Amino acid sequence: MARILVTGAAGFIGSHIAEQLLARGDQVVVLDDLSNGRREHVPAGSVFVEGDVRSAADIDRAFGALGGPIDAVCHLAGQASTFRSFDEPSWDMEVNGVGTARMLEGARRNGVGVFVFASSMTAYGPPPGLPVTEDMRCGPISFYGVTKWAAEQAVVLSARPESMGLRAVAFRMFNVYGERQSLTNPYQGVLGIFLGNVLRDEPIRIFGDGEQSRDFVYAGDVARAWIQAIDGSPEGATVLNLGTGTRTSINELWRASVAACGQDPDAWPVSYEDGRPGDQRHMVADISRASDVLGWAPEVTLEDGMARTVAWARTDEGATR
Numbered sequence: 242m243a244r245i246l247v248t249g250a251a252g253f254i255g256s257h258i259a260e261q262l263l264a265r266g267d268q269v270v271v272l273d274d275l276s277n278g279r280r281e282h283v284p285a286g287s288v289f290v291e292g293d294v295r296s297a298a299d300i301d302r303a304f305g306a307l308g309g310p311i312d313a314v315c316h317l318a319g320q321a322s323t324f325r326s327f328d329e330p331s332w333d334m335e336v337n338g339v340g341t342a343r344m345l346e347g348a349r350r351n352g353v354g355v356f357v358f359a360s361s362m363t364a365y366g367p368p369p370g371l372p373v374t375e376d377m378r379c380g381p382i383s384f385y386g387v388t389k390w391a392a393e394q395a396v397v398l399s400a401r402p403e404s405m406g407l408r409a410v411a412f413r414m415f416n417v418y419g420e421r422q423s424l425t426n427p428y429q430g431v432l433g434i435f436l437g438n439v440l441r442d443e444p445i446r447i448f449g450d451g452e453q454s455r456d457f458v459y460a461g462d463v464a465r466a467w468i469q470a471i472d473g474s475p476e477g478a479t480v481l482n483l484g485t486g487t488r489t490s491i492n493e494l495w496r497a498s499v500a501a502c503g504q505d506p507d508a509w510p511v512s513y514e515d516g517r518p519g520d521q522r523h524m525v526a527d528i529s530r531a532s533d534v535l536g537w538a539p540e541v542t543l544e545d546g547m548a549r550t551v552a553w554a555r556t557d558e559g560a561t562r
């Protein structure tokens with residue numbers, strides 16, 4: 242049994258990680274300011290600390306909340322929207338950049354050995370080829386991507402013996418989807434936006450021609466990789482893609498979303514608008530390094546994962562409102 246601090250677990254991905262940790266008998270403390278999460282998403286059995294990852298005092302409260310030393314940190318709290326980062330780059334840099342540096346300082350103060358970080362495929366920007374490997378150069382085209390990349394590199398640096406000596410893992414996550422994803426936030430998560438539209442009987446809006454493509458990975462599979470990283474990542478720093486290696490176009494995705502809700506895609510109203518800044522054209526992950534390093538592979542197909550997400554949305558009263 243280990244003691245794990247998960248930041249951002251009132252949100253979508255963090256709640257899956259906390260849930261899987263608790264299921265195997267770990268003790269979990271959640272630090273989240275509820276700015277974009279929901280208190281009811283924090284899994285039962287975890288200790289909840291409401292607080293801000295930019296505050297050293299809040300961080301130390303979380304580190305002390307389980308009554309013993311924390312073994313590993315999973316840091317996911319942050320602002321997760323590429324598009325909102327264009328409205329408020331300074332806020333993005335504060336929450337995702339300064340917030341991550343404060344969490345690293347908190348890890349050092351509290352003697353933690355393992356730090357796992359939520360980086361993003363947006364760190365790459367337009368890649369020189371597909372599928373994207375971790376060795377490809379990064380050239381982000383959104384403020385969010387810039388900050389994620391900077392924060393990720395701070396995490397990588399923290400692994401050096403002369404800095405903090407952490408065992409550090411940064412996951413460059415592609416498009417994660419699943420239960421507890423926001424279906425109401427128009428800035429975050431295209432699959433959640435489409436499912437929310439269909440479940441509320443709204444038309445779907447596509448930015449660009451819809452032929453841009455993404456790699457959609459189920460949150461339960463992602464959480465499993467995080468836990469394998471806590472248990473078995475190598476010493477030093479490791480950067481890993483988390484995706485499926487499968488490309489899905491936005492046009493394929495909206496049709497699949499309509500069908501997953503039991504409706505007819507041919508009859509659903511769809512409009513096409515200008516593309517948005519920061520929107521990348523094609524992205525798909527090479528996941529061989531995660532397989533080699535962690536022995537990880539995704540298991541849930543897009544069809545199955547969407548079905549699970551729709552089933553959850555239909556039973557959770559707050560999901561679509």
Ligand SMILES: NC(=O)c1ccc[n+]([C@@H]2O[C@H](COP(=O)([O-])OP(=O)(O)OC[C@H]3O[C@@H](n4cnc5c(N)ncnc54)[C@H](O)[C@@H]3O)[C@@H](O)[C@H]2O)c1
Pocket residue numbers: 248249250251252253254255272273274275276277278279292293294295316317318319320321322336340359360361362413414415416417418423430
């Ligand atoms: N969803 C994806 O596809 C995806 C892909 C790559 C990376 N990520 C990253 O993974 C992490 C989790 O993403 P998500 O989709 O679960 O988002 P989410 O918004 O559901 O979860 C983020 C959580 O962080 C909390 N938070 C925000 N600012 C905070 C602060 N200053 N202090 C404490 N808590 C704060 C929010 O309340 C929320 O509960 C984010 O860092 C995001 O950038 C997500």
